[in-house]
Amino acid sequence: MVKVCGMTRSQDIRTCINLGVNLLGFIFHPKSPRNTNPQDVPDLSGSPVRKVGVFVNQGAEEIARIMDTAKLDLAQLHGDHTVEACRTLGASRVIKVFWPMRYEQMDDLCRDMDRFAPVCTAFLLDAGIQSGGHGTSLDFTTLQGMAPPRPWILAGGLGPANITHALQCEPDGVDLNSGVESAPGIKDAEAIKQVMRIIRPDANP
Numbered sequence: 003m004v005k006v007c008g009m010t011r012s013q014d015i016r017t018c019i020n021l022g023v024n025l026l027g028f029i030f031h032p033k034s035p036r037n038t039n040p041q042d043v044p045d046l047s048g049s050p051v052r053k054v055g056v057f058v059n060q061g062a063e064e065i066a067r068i069m070d071t072a073k074l075d076l077a078q079l080h081g082d083h084t085v086e087a088c089r090t091l092g093a094s095r096v097i098k099v100f101w102p103m104r105y106e107q108m109d110d111l112c113r114d115m116d117r118f119a120p121v122c123t124a125f126l127l128d129a130g131i132q133s134g135g136h137g138t139s140l141d142f143t144t145l146q147g148m149a150p151p152r153p154w155i156l157a158g159g160l161g162p163a164n165i166t167h168a169l170q171c172e173p174d175g176v177d178l179n180s181g182v183e184s185a186p187g188i189k190d191a192e193a194i195k196q197v198m199r200i201i202r203p204d205a206n207p
């Protein structure tokens with residue numbers, strides 16, 4: 003599963019759909035250079051891609067309203083959202099973000115994942131200790147052998163230069179953002195193509 007996040011331009015959306023990207027991310031965080039308005043998210047019904055909203059500070063009610071307006075399939079909760087907030091949004095609609103660098107022990111991260119598993123459909127593991135879009139990466143070797151109780155997506159500065167190494171920790175999906183941009187919010191089609199060729203060589207010769 004491949005997610006490309008931080009969509010702000012229709013030509014980037016078309017490129018991703020043509021390359022077989024599965025999830026497109028739209029960021030609803032006013033401080034982000036990739037911030038977008040719910041009204042500007044295009045209707046992509048009829049294409050196989052699913053739309054994900056990325057939220058940092060909004061509560062469950064506001065997120066639900068934005069999801070309705072922008073017709074989003076999933077909410078990526080990139081803030082300190084609680085189990086209750088996830089439950090309110092509905093487990094089948096929630097991707098919960100975890101920051102492994104917050105935890106001294108892997109066991110503590112696993113305990114938190116177990117707590118959230120019943121109220122999420124997937125997890126996303128990002129670098130840093132809060133928010134996102136930093137362009138920094140996790141130490142992939144520390145994630146090898148992890149078996150989270152939900153499908154998990156690896157994020158954090160992923161692009162053509164490090165995707166092969168990143169795949170060694172066998173995530174269920176990868177999230178591409180600043181690592182495939184020529185400027186914040188401006189995707190680099192060639193970089194996305196390069197990553198897709200590595201991940202799915204048969205589909206992208």
Ligand SMILES: O=C(O)c1ccccc1N[C@@H]1O[C@H](COP(=O)(O)O)[C@@H](O)[C@H]1O
Nearest residue numbers: 007034134135136137157158159179180
């Ligand atoms: O991209 C942003 O500006 C952003 C802002 C606030 C929260 C999340 C954001 N992006 C998400 O962060 C991760 C990692 O991004 P990067 O590869 O390090 O640029 C990814 O899931 C983005 O969707």
